[in-house]
Amino acid sequence: MNPLVNYFRNLQEIHSSQAAVKETSYYGTLETLLNEIGKTLKPRVRCIINLRNQGAGLPDGGLFNVDQFPKNQELEPFTAIFPERGAIEIKGTKEDIKKIAASEQVQKYWQKYGQVLVSNYRDFLLIGRNSQGQLVELEAYSLAPSEAEFWLKTSNPSND
Incomplete structure (x- = not known):
């Protein structure tokens, strides 16, 4: 099945339970989507949610090249792999993406x-x-222009 359709269905199932919290209840669903997309990239990318603190706080997740993961090797205790493809910050669906990006965190x-x-x-x-080391927006993508339209889309993902 299409990873985006799965993403919408899983989000809707969690949302409609009325048991979810706005941010963390959906982490697993986003991790699954990012990993499905990551399998199609070269080099492949793997998402891990809830990274350990490496000196900047606790990001909600990290993006790794799959070749970063050791195969049949023992790591030193407490050695953390650095997410070469960056960190992830996630907030609830009501939050403004630009405000999140501009936050101190x-x-x-x-x-x-x-x-x-x-x-x-x-x-x-x-x-x-x-190239000068300054912050820039590299890419942006939106699944819906508003929170209401997003939840409407998730309720009927086969029409996307």
């Missing part, structure tokens, strides 16, 4: 990791560095 992640994927589950904004 995201700025710390950007300084540490070089790239941050910012999302409110319906909008995605990748920030990074230009």
